[in-house]
Amino acid sequence: MALSGATGFLGCHLLARLLQRDGRVIALVRDEPARAARRVERALAFAGGGPLSVPVGSGRLRIVRADLGEERLGLSAEAFRHLADEVDEVWHCAASTHLEADLPTVCAVNVEGTRRMLELAGAGRRAPRFVHISTAYVAGGRTTGTVAEDDLDGSFGFLTPYEESKYRAEVLVRSWAGREGRRALVLRPGTLVTDRPPVPRGPRHPHSVLGLRLGRLAAWGPQFLTRQFGVHPGPDGVFHVRLPGRHDSVTSIAPVEYTADAVLRLADEPQEAPGTVTRHVVHPVDTPGQVWLRAVRSVIPWVEPTLVEDHGRPTPLESFIVSLQPGGSRYGYLRRRYERTRLDAAEARDGVPAPAALDVPYLVNTLRGPRLERA
Ligand SMILES: NC(=O)c1ccc[n+]([C@@H]2O[C@H](COP(=O)([O-])OP(=O)(O)OC[C@H]3O[C@@H](n4cnc5c(N)ncnc54)[C@H](OP(=O)(O)O)[C@@H]3O)[C@@H](O)[C@H]2O)c1
Numbered sequence: 507m508a509l510s511g512a513t514g515f516l517g518c519h520l521l522a523r524l525l526q527r528d529g530r531v532i533a534l535v536r537d538e539p540a541r542a543a544r545r546v547e548r549a550l551a552f553a554g555g556g557p558l559s560v561p562v563g564s565g566r567l568r569i570v571r572a573d574l575g576e577e578r579l580g581l582s583a584e585a586f587r588h589l590a591d592e593v594d595e596v597w598h599c600a601a602s603t604h605l606e607a608d609l610p611t612v613c614a615v616n617v618e619g620t621r622r623m624l625e626l627a628g629a630g631r632r633a634p635r636f637v638h639i640s641t642a643y644v645a646g647g648r649t650t651g652t653v654a655e656d657d658l659d660g661s662f663g664f665l666t667p668y669e670e671s672k673y674r675a676e677v678l679v680r681s682w683a684g685r686e687g688r689r690a691l692v693l694r695p696g697t698l699v700t701d702r703p704p705v706p707r708g709p710r711h712p713h714s715v716l717g718l719r720l721g722r723l724a725a726w727g728p729q730f731l732t733r734q735f736g737v738h739p740g741p742d743g744v745f746h747v748r749l750p751g752r753h754d755s756v757t758s759i760a761p762v763e764y765t766a767d768a769v770l771r772l773a774d775e776p777q778e779a780p781g782t783v784t785r786h787v788v789h790p791v792d793t794p795g796q797v798w799l800r801a802v803r804s805v806i807p808w809v810e811p812t813l814v815e816d817h818g819r820p821t822p823l824e825s826f827i828v829s830l831q832p833g834g835s836r837y838g839y840l841r842r843r844y845e846r847t848r849l850d851a852a853e854a855r856d857g858v859p860a861p862a863a864l865d866v867p868y869l870v871n872t873l874r875g876p877r878l879e880r881a
Contacts (some may be wrong), residue, residue: 511600518549572804574619605833694757751838
């Protein structure tokens with residue numbers, strides 16, 4: 507099988523699990539071979555927490571240089587054809603995950619890159635299944651209700667260009683499977699985190715940016731805010747700031763380790779008929795926005811954020827606090843949930859214990875990076 511995105515935060519966990527099984531994995535990585543091998547090894551060390559048991563370049567794990575931004579993934583026609591014929595499954599996990607990037611930039615990787623991966627799957631004589639890692643956030647601007655697994659509705663608009671690009675990629679996958687009479691499995695995780703410490707130059711999760719910035723702020727102390735914004739804490743020694751959002755907002759957050767297990771569990775389900783099957787791969791318990799804010803407050807106890815629906819004009823200090831999590835402030839209004847009927851059934855069948863709801867201590871650990879350790 508071929509897997510894109512193996513050097514990423516989720517992809518490395520998928521690769522680590524796939525290598526525990528029989529079969530060969532071809533990791534599609536955009537770097538030159540020696541650097542790609544080092545990066546995959548680092549990513550696997552992060553995912554497995556230990557030394558690499560399957561060496562890169564062994565019969566079990568091979569790296570092929572492939573760039574989603576280039577036609578035929580940057581391969582010659584012959585190499586592309588050869589690769590296509592080798593694989594019995596194509597797993598597409600790579601993406602541009604920058605929440606702040608503009609639409610053309612993310613579409614170049616997430617839409618055009620998906621089209622190229624579909625071409626790879628389409629060219630192979632073994633008619634591989636296409637396993638596409640999408641996101642629960644293709645639901646876009648929808649704030650309430652339960653998003654069904656079959657839903658793919660762009661009419662609510664999108665909170666970020668990233669979401670829109672992932673939505674468009676799903677549309678491509680569905681139409682490819684329908685048009686070509688092929689099998690596609692679309693898997694939609696929610697927000698992914700981990701409480702494991704990062705490895706130097708290894709994969710990072712989206713909240714690690716927030717973690718780094720909070721760590722820096724914690725080290726600078728409250729006097730930084732006074733110096734920078736000319737404001738003073740209240741009599742309780744605390745800066746009170748308003749953040750945009752609803753007091754009852756929820757987010758679907760899950761440990762990446764749990765999610766990777768669930769991805770493999772769902773991918774193992776029989777899929778004989780042509781067409782697209784879509785599954786949410788989300789935590790069974792949503793994380794309230796209030797719990798998330800308490801975790802942030804544990805790191806910088808001298809800032810008390812409160813979610814307010816009508817944010818009005820933010821003060822410079824409030825804008826600064828919002829900017830600590832790029833793209834994150836848009837999610838403070840979401841109360842929607844995601845259907846996960848099939849994952850519930852698969853976990854019940856396999857006797858998987860329900861994962862614990864994410865609490866403040868866990869979330870604080872997800873924010874811990876090297877800088878926070880020093881703070
Ligand atoms: N992280 C989350 O919270 C989350 C939530 C829901 C869904 N997802 C989805 O899960 C998948 C994996 O996300 P992630 O968190 O693992 O992302 P990530 O850590 O940002 O990793 C992205 C991966 O894609 C690769 N990539 C990016 N551009 C490429 C290109 N032009 N050519 C080849 N490879 C390229 C990266 O390679 P380099 O290492 O070379 O940059 C990296 O391996 C994505 O499809 C994402 O949309 C993620």
